[in-house]
Amino acid sequence: MNNLTAAALTGLLAAGMLLPSCTKDGVQPGSTSLPVAAATTNSAVAVNGVMMQAFYWDVPTSTASGTWWQNLGAKSQELSDAGITALWLPPAYKGGSSTDVGYGVYDRYDLGEFNQKGTVATRYGTISQLQSAITSLHGKGIQVYEDMVMNHLTWADAQETVNGNTVYTRFNYAGRGSTYSTYRWSSANFTGTQQAPNNGWYQWKSWDFQPYANNDAYDNLLGSEIQYNGNTANQNETINWGNWITTKLSLDGYRLDATKHIYTPYVNQWLDAVKGTSGRFAVSEAWxxxxxxxxxxxxxxxxRTSLFDVPLHYTFQDMSNGNGSWDMRGLQFAGFTEANGALSVSFVDNHDTDQQGGALYSPVTNLKMLAYAYILTRAKGYPCVFYRDFYEYGLGAQIKKLIAIRKANAYGAANEYTTVNDTDVYAYSRAGDSTHPGLLVMLNDGSTGRSKTITTPFKSATLTDKTGNSTATVTTDANGTGVFPVNARSYSVWVPGTGATTPPTTGTTAVSFNVTYSGTVSGQDVYVLGNTAQLGTWNTANAIKLSGATYPVWKGTINLTSGTAVQYKYIRKDAAGNVLYEGGTNRSFTPSGTSMTRTETWQ
Incomplete structure (x- = not known):
């Protein structure tokens, strides 16, 4: 979360404290002791999976199905049918009132179970309703990610005196007592707090870190700011809570709130202790x-964590604001998704960008389906659909169709048509693989329909627009070249039918991996591990062992499916199963031809 609406701000006055906003993301500049872990693909992420943010600001407290938790549980079948593979839930714990959206955190152990702050239920319902909803979602094969707010606490129970100043920083939790945790928060646990409205911050300890990134990242965000730098008790308590809520709700992953406001070494520590090597997914809001x-x-x-592709969102907003005058070539190789696809969660809008009056209000109001067509067909990134777009803004049927196309066709090598694209039209293709036929997506923000001559991976094939936006049929020649139309202010996804005389890609490529690494001792070996079955599907037990006969160069040859993009890392492993990943981001390439060689140095 990043900022609250004006209406929410008015409602967040309690115990003399104003609660303005909620977002956290942090890196400690100048720190040289940050451990480096490899990017991994988590078991909670289905192949070509699609996440949904299952809430927005100020969702109704009552729906046709009951509470918000009951609403989500009732939708489990239709969400599964739509191809949604994971839901990101709002903060499930007690805030300052029955209407608190969850980012004004009071008690992280109260999931709608105890009579505190005048209510048992949270805005979203009771703990039993939440657990029932999760059971329904899991029963339909949908993973569940919880929103983890770790930066601050708000709505304290009592005052304290700190250096002669009265502050609201004591949390007693009388309604919960010692159930689940005996830990109590007071001024000793915080570095500062917000005073009564317009009085700003009162600080009695150093912030965990100094501002950086042109002051875009800074420690104090809202409420009582939790100290993690040097406070072992706070560190352990938040880790204990993370493990507790994971078990209590059978979580498959996490969305970490506002991490640029949290001391980065502690974000890493928490992820190592809670997510660890479990295979659960994590994405952080580093805005x-x-x-x-x-x-x-x-x-x-x-x-350790994926990140929301904030730059790509603003690219979509620029396209929206241009409303036909923006240069569509700006979508080429765009955002964090292209820069680091293995760690990117792409999105069009979310609760903050959609929140009128919020500091991050930046909606994609025009040409929004072009943006969805972009993220749902792309080779890189884990796309996140916004609940309100799907259910309340009338885009559900179109998004559902794109998700179906993603699952059936979005495979294989990607191609940007930099010599074809122009100010109005953007084209992009996926070559497909031995079992999936691939696709060609075209986006047009112009006021007139356009046609483009494009050489595709689909030779002597007949293609149709699977979205139904165009009723034309296109036949390519022996080189894969055809003339493809796209309607004004619209999109098309062209897919080859059974008329293709040359399958997109078949067979295997013998890939020789040669990596230089001298950091082993007796009993340790180097392996290659990746996202395909041939490379172990990120399960270290199935990693492919390389030969050390030419040490320090480790070698091995593996047959990989031609035309199917792979991601991989090198790891060091011993007989006991202890694993060290090389640093940096995932390596990636697309096998082609009969043989290839990857000559590399351990990162």
């Missing part, structure tokens, strides 16, 4: 509009 800053944050968190 950096600048791609360099986002890349730096990815490096500082060492691949």
């Amino acid at each position: 950096f509009r600048n791609l360099t800053d986002l890349n730096n944050y990815a490096a500082a968190t060492g691949g």
